[in-house]
Amino acid sequence: MFFKRFLCSHTAAARRRHHHGKQWSVKQVTNSNFSEALPEIKACIFNSDFVAVSLQKTGGHSATWQRILPIDTAETAYMKVKDAATRFQILQFSVCPFSVKGSKVIAHPFNFHVFPRDELKVGMPSYSFSCQSSYLTSMAREGFDFNACIYNGISYLSKAQESAAKIQTGNLSPVNGAVEPSSVYSVADTIFMERIESRVKNWIRACKDSNKTEVADALISSLRKLVAGSEVFGSRPSLTIDVCSERQVPLVIEALKEFVDVVPLHVTAKGVGVQAVRAVLTSSKEDKTLLEKEIQDTEHEQRKLVRGFREVIDLISTSQRPVVVHNSLYDLALIHSKFQAPLPSTMDEFKNSLLSLFPHTLDVNHLMKEIGPFDKMNNVQAALSYLERRFSAPIDMDISNQGKKPTYLKHEALVASTEEPENTNTHGHNVLRVCQLFVKLCSILKIPLEFPEGERITQLAPSLQRTSNTFSSKVHTADDDGVGIRSGNSEKVSTDNLVFLWGLKNRKSSRNLKNLICDSYNVLSEEFDVRMLDRTCAVVVFWNAGVLDRFLGMVEGSGGEGLRCARYNTYRRVCESGLWKADLAECFDETLDESETLSRTEAKLEESVIYWNDDEMINLDDL
Amino acid sequence: MTGVTSAPWRESFDFDRPDIQYLKIKDSAEKFAVVQFGVCPFRWDPLSHSFLAHPHNFYIFPRQEIPGDGLSNEFLCQTSSLEFLAKYQFDFNKCIYEGISYLSRSQEEEALRQLDSLYNDNSGYSSSNSRNDADAQLVRMADILFTERMKYTVSEWRAGLLHEGNTGSGFRGSLNTMNQTFQTTFFQMRPALVLNGLSSRQLRLIKLVTEKDFKDLAYVHVTGENSVAQKLIVYTDSTSDRDLLMSEVKACQKKDSLVKIKSAIGFRHVIDLLSSEKKLIVGHNCFLDLAHVYSKFFGPLPLTAEEFVSAVRKYFPNIIDTKVLINSNDELFLLMRKGSTSLSKAFGVLCPPIGPGGTSSDVAGKPRVKVEVQVDDQRFSNWNSGAKHEAGYDAFMTGSVFSQSCRNLGIDFNSVLNLPQNEKLQKYINHLYLSWNNKDIIDLKTGKILVESLGSNNNTSTKRRNPKFVFSNTVLLWGPPSKLRAKDIRDCVCKVFGVGSIVSICHLDETAAFVQFSKEELVSDFLELKDSLEREKNSPVSILHPLSKILEGGFVRAANYEMYKDICGSSLSQVLFAEQAEVVASNPKAGVVKLAVEVDSYYPNELLSDSCMK
Missing domain, CATH: 3.30.420.10 (Ribonuclease H-like superfamily/Ribonuclease H)
Structure with a gap:
C-alpha cells in the first residue's frame, strides 16, 4: 500500500x-x-x-x-x-x-x-x-x-539592527588585547588601579586558599564568597568589578594585566555601554587559552544566530x-x-x-x-x-x-x-x-x-x-546619459511640461479625457497628450510651455467642475510625504491642502528630464 | 488572524479612552487578514436532552478573484503572530493554496456597479475605440506586411466559405499550411475562424483588419466552456446579423463576469447565513472578532464605535460574549476561582468531562449539559480534535462554555424557546468588552460604554491599578528615546510647576510618554511655555530654563490628548510612535479625514469563534 x-x-x-x-x-x-x-x-x-x-x-x-x-x-x-x-x-x-x-x-x-x-x-x-x-x-x-x-x-x-541588538541584550564580550595603555594617569587613577589590584590579589588568594582547605565549612565558604564578591563563570571562579564610567574600563584592564591567570571580560548591559569588568581566574596557561577559545566559540555561535x-x-x-x-x-x-x-x-x-x-x-x-x-x-x-x-x-x-x-x-x-x-x-x-x-x-x-x-x-x-551601478527599471537615471533617444517615439520631456489632473466626475479613458480637454479648454489635440495614472488621476504633457500656462490658468479659473491640477513639484511632494494612499487624487488633495496652510514655500524646481514614451501606454487592464 | 497590533504602541493601554480603543481595534481589523474561521452551530435535542454541535473550521484567504481597480488586496502580517500560528502547527500552505476567497458586501456592490457601467456605455466606447485604433499607426514594416497577409488569409477563408457548396474543401488545404494557427469552427450557428498562438499585437492588427475591411465579419473574444479565452473571426450574413451577434456576445460576457462575481463571494455566504438566521451568536472576548467580520464581509469600518455598533446590530441582533458572562456573573466568577478567564481555562472548569483532566459530572452542584459532536455523520459524545487554537475547536469550546453557563444560571433548555429573549440573559446579552485591558464594556444596543462593570461583587478584579486617568489633564510627549526618561521629565516639570503638579507619567513606547498633570490648566500652560521657549531658542532665558533640558531644542514634541486620537486614527503604522506622530502632525488632515474610500484594504484575522445557537 x-x-x-x-x-x-x-x-x-x-x-x-x-x-x-x-x-x-x-x-x-x-x-x-x-x-x-x-x-x-x-x-x-x-x-x-x-x-x-x-x-x-x-x-x-x-x-x-x-x-x-x-x-x-x-x-x-x-x-x-x-x-x-x-x-x-x-x-x-x-x-x-x-x-x-x-x-x-x-x-x-x-x-x-x-x-x-x-x-x-x-x-x-x-x-x-x-x-x-x-x-x-x-x-x-x-x-x-x-x-x-x-x-x-x-x-x-541587518547590520544596523545587529549593533542595536548588541546594546539591548547585555552580554559578555572578551576584551581585545589592543587596549591602549594610556601613559598619563592622574593620582585618582593610580589609587583606583591600586585598589583594584589589591582587591584582585585578595580574591585570588582566597580562591586558592579555599581550594587547599577543603575542610572549610559550607557556611563559612559561602560567607567568604559573599565577602569577596566572587562568582563562578562556568567552572572557574570569577570576580565582577563594577565601573562608574567608560573611562575606568581601560584602567581596570590595565590593572588586571598584572595577573597572568586572569582573563578580563566586558559586561555590557542593556542600554548602556560597558558596565563592569569580570575577571575570570584560570588555573594554568593551557586553561587560559582554553577559556579564550571557549569564549570565542560562544561569541561565534551568538553571531551566527544574530546575523543568520x-x-x-x-x-x-x-x-x-x-x-x-x-x-x-x-x-x-x-x-x-x-x-x-x-x-x-x-x-x-x-x-x-x-x-x-x-x-x-x-x-x-x-x-x-x-x-x-x-x-x-x-x-x-x-x-x-x-x-x-x-x-x-x-x-x-x-x-x-x-x-x-x-x-x-x-x-x-x-x-x-x-x-x-x-x-x-x-x-x-x-x-x-x-x-x-x-x-x-x-x-x-x-x-x-x-x-x-x-x-x-x-x-x-x-x-x-x-x-554597472545604474539602477533603473524604466527610469533613466542621472548618471546614464549614454543612452539617448534611440527609438523615434521616445522624447525627452521636461518635468516642467507635465500637469497632473484629477477631480473627474466619473472614470474616463485617456482618450475621452483628451477629447474633453480639446473641447472645453480649446487646446489643439496636437499640442498635448494624456495618460491615465490610475482611476482618479491623469497626467497631461504639453509640448509647449505656453500652452501649459494657459491651460493651468483656465482650469484654475473655471474651478467649479471640481477639476484640479498640479505641477510636477506637487507630485514630487506627494512622493516625499510618505502618504501612500490608494488613489493618487486623494494624495494630491491632501498635499495641496497642506501646502496652502504652510504658507506656500515654493520648492525650487530643478531641471530634471524624463522620457515620454508613446509605447508606455498605461493600460488599466493590465493592472 | 495574521496579527493583532500593527505597531507596539497600538497595543491596548490603561490610558486609552474608549474612542481610542475603538480606533486601535479598527486599525487592527483593517490591516490584518483572517486566515481561519471557526463556526460551530449548536442544536438542542429535546429527546436526548443534549446539545448537538457541528464544529466547522474554514480556511479563508483574501484572494483576488475578480480583477480589481488596480488596487490590490493587501494585508499585514505580524511576525510574532505567524510564529504563534506556526507553533500550533497552522498549515499556511493549505490556507494560501486552498483557502476560501471572499468578497464583502460593499466590494460586491462596487464590482457590480463597475460591471454595469462597463457594459452600458460599451456601445459608444467600442466605436470610439475602433476609430482610435484606426489612427493607430502602422509604422513598422513588419506590421504592414502582417496586416496584408492577414487580409489575404481572411478574405480567402471568407471566399472559401461562400463557395463552400461548390469548391468543397479547397480552402482547407491552404489552411493547413498555416500550421494550425487558424481553425474553422462554428460559433453561435455561424462559421468562425479560431485564432491560436498569436501575440496580442498580432491579434490587435487582425482585429483592425477585420473591422476595417470586412463588413460581414466580426471579431469576437469569448471564453470557452473550459474557461479558455478564445479569439474568433465570425462570419455573419449581414450587418444587422453582425450587430445581433455582437450584442449576444456582450450579453454572454456580462453574464460570465456576473457569475464570476457571484462565485467570488465565497465564504461570505456563511456569514450571510449567520446574519439572516438571526440566531444568537456566541463569542469569547469577541469585539475584535466582530470588527474583523464587519470589515471583511460587510464593508469598511465606520469612524466611531457608536456607528459601528449600530451597523453591527443590523446584521447580528443578538450577540453574547462568554468572557463578559463569566466575569460579570457572581456565581460563575466564583467558580473560576478568580483565575484567568481565558477560553481554554473556562472550558476546563465549566466542562470538565469534555475538557481535559476533570472527572466530576457536576459543575458546582449543577447538572452538566451534555454536548454531542457531529462531524461528517459521525457522532462523538466526548470530542477532542486536539488541535489547540484551531478556530473550529475554539468555537466548539465557546459554545460548550456558554451552554454550561446557561445551565448554571438556571435556564432550562427544554422550556426555553427563544434564548435571546430569556430574561436571565438580558443582563449580559449584547455586552462586549471593548478591550479586556480596560474592562470597558460596550452595549451593542445603545453604543454606550458601561463604566461600571455589571456584576456588583467582583470589583476586586475590575478595580484599576492606577487612579483614574483624566484625559484632559494629559500631555503627550514624543521625541528621541534618550530624552524621555520618566525621572528627568518629572524633575524638570516639578521644578517649573511645583512638586504636586504631576500625577503620573506613562510610557507609550520608548519614544513617547504621557504626562498627567493634576490640573487641566497646567496642560495649556505647559504647551504655551514650550512654544515660547522654542520661539526664543537662543535667548538666555530659554537656555537656562529647566524645561529646556527635556525639550532639547524642539526635538521633543508635545501635544494634548486629542492629538493621540488623531495619531491613532491614521491609517499609517510606523513602528515607533515618534515617527508616526511626525508624519501625522505634518499632515494635519491625514489623521482626521479618511478611510471611507478604499474598499480594497481588507485585512483579515484568525481565531474567530462564533457559535450559532438554536
Missing part, C-alpha cells in the same frame, strides 16, 4: 517535472541545513566570477500609481521603491554564483528560505510586514512552500564579485533595507551606501535596453524567449551542486534527474534564468565575460562598466 502510494506520488512528481520542461536542481537551504550550506556557498562565490541574485517577495506596489511609471524621475522612483521595500518582506532569496567558460555557464544555484523570525526575542528584524494576496497566490501557483518558509526559514538581522542569513550577503559583499540582478532598483532596495540599514532618504545616499555593499551591480533589464526597446520585457521568461527567437546564442548551463554529481544539462532539452526527488522542486529557478539571460545578452552584445585563469576581476569590461 505504502509502496503504491509512493509510486503514485513519484509519477505525479515526474509529470509535474515534465510539465515544467526544463528541470534544474537548485540547492534548497532552510534553517536546518544553513550551517552546512554556508561554507559551500562561500567556496562557490569565491570560485566564481559573478553572482546572480533573485528575490521572492510578498508584494510590489499597493496601488497602480505607486508603480514606477515613465513619468518618474530617479528621485520619485526611489521614493516609491523605498516605501515598498520597507513594507514588504523577502521570503526566498536565491543566489547563484556563476562563471562563464566559452559558451558554457558554470552555475551553482542556491535557494534560501528566509523568514524574519525573532530569534533573539528583541522585536527584530521586523515587527510586521505586508503581503499582497496576488503575490502570494502566484507564489502558490509556482509551488512555494509557505510552511517551510515560516516554520523553518532562516532569520537575520546576512552571512550570505556579507560573503557576496566581501567577495567583491559583480552582482547580477533583474529589476535592480527594487531588489537592491530590499536587500539594503533588510540586511544593511533602513533606507536613506535620498537616492544619492542610497547609491553611496549600496556601493559600499556591492561595488558592481549589473542590471539585466538595463542590458536588454542596449539591444532594443523592450521596455515591457519585465518578465525574465518573456525576455528569454524573445531572445531565443531573435538571436542565436546557444548557451550551456552547467549546474553543479557541491556534494552531488554535477548534472550537465543542455538547456534546450534538459533531462530531469531522477534522484533526490524532494530536492528537485522548482524553487529558485528564476535566478538561473537571470543568469542565463545575462550571459545570453552579453554574448549578443559581444561583451567578454571570461576572465583568464587566476586573475580576478579588478576591472569589468568597458561596456559592462558603463552599465
Whole structure:
C-alpha cells in the first residue's frame, strides 16, 4: 500500500517535472541545513566570477500609481521603491554564483528560505510586514512552500539592527588585547588601579586558599564568597568589578594585566555601554587559552544566530564579485533595507551606501535596453524567449551542486534527474534564468565575460562598466546619459511640461479625457497628450510651455467642475510625504491642502528630464 | 488572524479612552487578514436532552478573484503572530493554496456597479475605440506586411466559405499550411475562424483588419466552456446579423463576469447565513472578532464605535460574549476561582468531562449539559480534535462554555424557546468588552460604554491599578528615546510647576510618554511655555530654563490628548510612535479625514469563534 502510494506520488512528481520542461536542481537551504550550506556557498562565490541574485517577495506596489511609471524621475522612483521595500518582506532569496567558460555557464544555484523570525526575542528584524494576496497566490501557483518558509526559514538581522541588538541584550564580550595603555594617569587613577589590584590579589588568594582547605565549612565558604564578591563563570571562579564610567574600563584592564591567570571580560548591559569588568581566574596557561577559545566559540555561535542569513550577503559583499540582478532598483532596495540599514532618504545616499555593499551591480533589464526597446520585457521568461527567437546564442548551463554529481544539462532539452526527488522542486529557478539571460545578452552584445585563469576581476569590461551601478527599471537615471533617444517615439520631456489632473466626475479613458480637454479648454489635440495614472488621476504633457500656462490658468479659473491640477513639484511632494494612499487624487488633495496652510514655500524646481514614451501606454487592464 | 497590533504602541493601554480603543481595534481589523474561521452551530435535542454541535473550521484567504481597480488586496502580517500560528502547527500552505476567497458586501456592490457601467456605455466606447485604433499607426514594416497577409488569409477563408457548396474543401488545404494557427469552427450557428498562438499585437492588427475591411465579419473574444479565452473571426450574413451577434456576445460576457462575481463571494455566504438566521451568536472576548467580520464581509469600518455598533446590530441582533458572562456573573466568577478567564481555562472548569483532566459530572452542584459532536455523520459524545487554537475547536469550546453557563444560571433548555429573549440573559446579552485591558464594556444596543462593570461583587478584579486617568489633564510627549526618561521629565516639570503638579507619567513606547498633570490648566500652560521657549531658542532665558533640558531644542514634541486620537486614527503604522506622530502632525488632515474610500484594504484575522445557537 505504502509502496503504491509512493509510486503514485513519484509519477505525479515526474509529470509535474515534465510539465515544467526544463528541470534544474537548485540547492534548497532552510534553517536546518544553513550551517552546512554556508561554507559551500562561500567556496562557490569565491570560485566564481559573478553572482546572480533573485528575490521572492510578498508584494510590489499597493496601488497602480505607486508603480514606477515613465513619468518618474530617479528621485520619485526611489521614493516609491523605498516605501515598498520597507513594507514588504523577502521570503526566498536565491543566489547563484556563476562563471562563464566559452559558451558554457558554470552555475551553482542556491535557494534560501528566509523568514524574519525573532530569534533573539528583541522585536527584530521586523515587527510586521505586508503581503499582497496576488503575490502570494502566484507564489502558490509556482509551488512555494509557505510552511517551510515560516516554520523553518532562516532569520537575520541587518547590520544596523545587529549593533542595536548588541546594546539591548547585555552580554559578555572578551576584551581585545589592543587596549591602549594610556601613559598619563592622574593620582585618582593610580589609587583606583591600586585598589583594584589589591582587591584582585585578595580574591585570588582566597580562591586558592579555599581550594587547599577543603575542610572549610559550607557556611563559612559561602560567607567568604559573599565577602569577596566572587562568582563562578562556568567552572572557574570569577570576580565582577563594577565601573562608574567608560573611562575606568581601560584602567581596570590595565590593572588586571598584572595577573597572568586572569582573563578580563566586558559586561555590557542593556542600554548602556560597558558596565563592569569580570575577571575570570584560570588555573594554568593551557586553561587560559582554553577559556579564550571557549569564549570565542560562544561569541561565534551568538553571531551566527544574530546575523543568520546576512552571512550570505556579507560573503557576496566581501567577495567583491559583480552582482547580477533583474529589476535592480527594487531588489537592491530590499536587500539594503533588510540586511544593511533602513533606507536613506535620498537616492544619492542610497547609491553611496549600496556601493559600499556591492561595488558592481549589473542590471539585466538595463542590458536588454542596449539591444532594443523592450521596455515591457519585465518578465525574465518573456525576455528569454524573445531572445531565443531573435538571436542565436546557444548557451550551456552547467549546474553543479557541491556534494552531488554535477548534472550537465543542455538547456534546450534538459533531462530531469531522477534522484533526490524532494530536492528537485522548482524553487529558485528564476535566478538561473537571470543568469542565463545575462550571459545570453552579453554574448549578443559581444561583451567578454571570461576572465583568464587566476586573475580576478579588478576591472569589468568597458561596456559592462558603463552599465554597472545604474539602477533603473524604466527610469533613466542621472548618471546614464549614454543612452539617448534611440527609438523615434521616445522624447525627452521636461518635468516642467507635465500637469497632473484629477477631480473627474466619473472614470474616463485617456482618450475621452483628451477629447474633453480639446473641447472645453480649446487646446489643439496636437499640442498635448494624456495618460491615465490610475482611476482618479491623469497626467497631461504639453509640448509647449505656453500652452501649459494657459491651460493651468483656465482650469484654475473655471474651478467649479471640481477639476484640479498640479505641477510636477506637487507630485514630487506627494512622493516625499510618505502618504501612500490608494488613489493618487486623494494624495494630491491632501498635499495641496497642506501646502496652502504652510504658507506656500515654493520648492525650487530643478531641471530634471524624463522620457515620454508613446509605447508606455498605461493600460488599466493590465493592472 | 495574521496579527493583532500593527505597531507596539497600538497595543491596548490603561490610558486609552474608549474612542481610542475603538480606533486601535479598527486599525487592527483593517490591516490584518483572517486566515481561519471557526463556526460551530449548536442544536438542542429535546429527546436526548443534549446539545448537538457541528464544529466547522474554514480556511479563508483574501484572494483576488475578480480583477480589481488596480488596487490590490493587501494585508499585514505580524511576525510574532505567524510564529504563534506556526507553533500550533497552522498549515499556511493549505490556507494560501486552498483557502476560501471572499468578497464583502460593499466590494460586491462596487464590482457590480463597475460591471454595469462597463457594459452600458460599451456601445459608444467600442466605436470610439475602433476609430482610435484606426489612427493607430502602422509604422513598422513588419506590421504592414502582417496586416496584408492577414487580409489575404481572411478574405480567402471568407471566399472559401461562400463557395463552400461548390469548391468543397479547397480552402482547407491552404489552411493547413498555416500550421494550425487558424481553425474553422462554428460559433453561435455561424462559421468562425479560431485564432491560436498569436501575440496580442498580432491579434490587435487582425482585429483592425477585420473591422476595417470586412463588413460581414466580426471579431469576437469569448471564453470557452473550459474557461479558455478564445479569439474568433465570425462570419455573419449581414450587418444587422453582425450587430445581433455582437450584442449576444456582450450579453454572454456580462453574464460570465456576473457569475464570476457571484462565485467570488465565497465564504461570505456563511456569514450571510449567520446574519439572516438571526440566531444568537456566541463569542469569547469577541469585539475584535466582530470588527474583523464587519470589515471583511460587510464593508469598511465606520469612524466611531457608536456607528459601528449600530451597523453591527443590523446584521447580528443578538450577540453574547462568554468572557463578559463569566466575569460579570457572581456565581460563575466564583467558580473560576478568580483565575484567568481565558477560553481554554473556562472550558476546563465549566466542562470538565469534555475538557481535559476533570472527572466530576457536576459543575458546582449543577447538572452538566451534555454536548454531542457531529462531524461528517459521525457522532462523538466526548470530542477532542486536539488541535489547540484551531478556530473550529475554539468555537466548539465557546459554545460548550456558554451552554454550561446557561445551565448554571438556571435556564432550562427544554422550556426555553427563544434564548435571546430569556430574561436571565438580558443582563449580559449584547455586552462586549471593548478591550479586556480596560474592562470597558460596550452595549451593542445603545453604543454606550458601561463604566461600571455589571456584576456588583467582583470589583476586586475590575478595580484599576492606577487612579483614574483624566484625559484632559494629559500631555503627550514624543521625541528621541534618550530624552524621555520618566525621572528627568518629572524633575524638570516639578521644578517649573511645583512638586504636586504631576500625577503620573506613562510610557507609550520608548519614544513617547504621557504626562498627567493634576490640573487641566497646567496642560495649556505647559504647551504655551514650550512654544515660547522654542520661539526664543537662543535667548538666555530659554537656555537656562529647566524645561529646556527635556525639550532639547524642539526635538521633543508635545501635544494634548486629542492629538493621540488623531495619531491613532491614521491609517499609517510606523513602528515607533515618534515617527508616526511626525508624519501625522505634518499632515494635519491625514489623521482626521479618511478611510471611507478604499474598499480594497481588507485585512483579515484568525481565531474567530462564533457559535450559532438554536
